[in-house]
Amino acid sequence: MKHVLTRMVQWSQELLAEVVQSGDLVVDLTAGTGQDTLTLFQMVGEQGQVVGFDIQPQALLATRERMVAAGALVRLQQQNIQPLRCEPGIDLLQMSHAEFSGVMPASPKGIIANLGYLPGGSQDLVTRPETTVSALEQGCSLLAKGGRMAVVVYPGHPGGAEEGEAVNHLFAGVEDPGFQVLRLDVCNRPEAPFLFVVEKKTD
Numbered sequence: 208m209k210h211v212l213t214r215m216v217q218w219s220q221e222l223l224a225e226v227v228q229s230g231d232l233v234v235d236l237t238a239g240t241g242q243d244t245l246t247l248f249q250m251v252g253e254q255g256q257v258v259g260f261d262i263q264p265q266a267l268l269a270t271r272e273r274m275v276a277a278g279a280l281v282r283l284q285q286q287n288i289q290p291l292r293c294e295p296g297i298d299l300l301q302m303s304h305a306e307f308s309g310v311m312p313a314s315p316k317g318i319i320a321n322l323g324y325l326p327g328g329s330q331d332l333v334t335r336p337e338t339t340v341s342a343l344e345q346g347c348s349l350l351a352k353g354g355r356m357a358v359v360v361y362p363g364h365p366g367g368a369e370e371g372e373a374v375n376h377l378f379a380g381v382e383d384p385g386f387q388v389l390r391l392d393v394c395n396r397p398e399a400p401f402l403f404v405v406e407k408k409t410d
């Protein structure tokens with residue numbers, strides 16, 4: 208199928224799919240309505256494990272509904288969140304991604320972060336530079352070798368451009384040769400979403 212050139216979410220998913228395999232552990236740092244969580248589940252299958260984070264209960268409930276409809280086994284934690292074990296299924300956690308590495312059971316092969324606000328939800332509950340940068344730093348540390356982390360930035364909403372600058376600053380400053388970072392943007396549309404993909408090299 209022909210790719211719509213400027214659709215960053217589609218690119219993010221395709222570039223993750225190149226390295227994520229059946230049975231892998233993967234993370235959705237911003238579960239939202241669960242579309243990315245579902246795509247990750249389709250990559251790892253029933254033997255894999257998808258961990259999804261969001262701060263909004265309605266986001267996690269929507270994601271749970273989508274995943275149950277897809278036939279997935281879903282575990283939802285909203286309070287007193289316990290560190291996870293490696294086990295097949297979908298873990299949905301109501302907590303900030305700024306602390307996500309503390310609950311992860313192992314190194315994920317793929318991480319996705321689709322920044323911004325919940326589609327149809329409040330624009331006050333938007334991802335923010337400090338917590339986003341913290342989560343992405345943890346993602347770089349935790350990522351499995353050969354793994355990738357995809358981040359879609361939306362500069363068009365209030366605060367979005369600043370968040371994009373913070374993410375760009377973080378990734379442009381990665382000097383460790385063990386990482387390569389791609390940035391993909393629509394150069395004739397400055398307000399359009401843009402994408403970063405970080406890969407942790409195998410050696």
Ligand SMILES: C[S@@+](CC[C@H](N)C(=O)[O-])C[C@H]1O[C@@H](n2cnc3c(N)ncnc32)[C@H](O)[C@@H]1O
Pocket residue numbers: 236237238239240241242243244260261262263266302303304305321322323324325326332333334335338
């Ligand atoms: C653009 S939406 C995600 C879209 C989603 N991936 C999908 O497929 O529908 C961004 C989400 O990030 C969530 N969010 C904002 N700050 C967060 C934080 N600190 N930790 C985790 N999630 C956060 C919002 O509640 C919102 O649901």
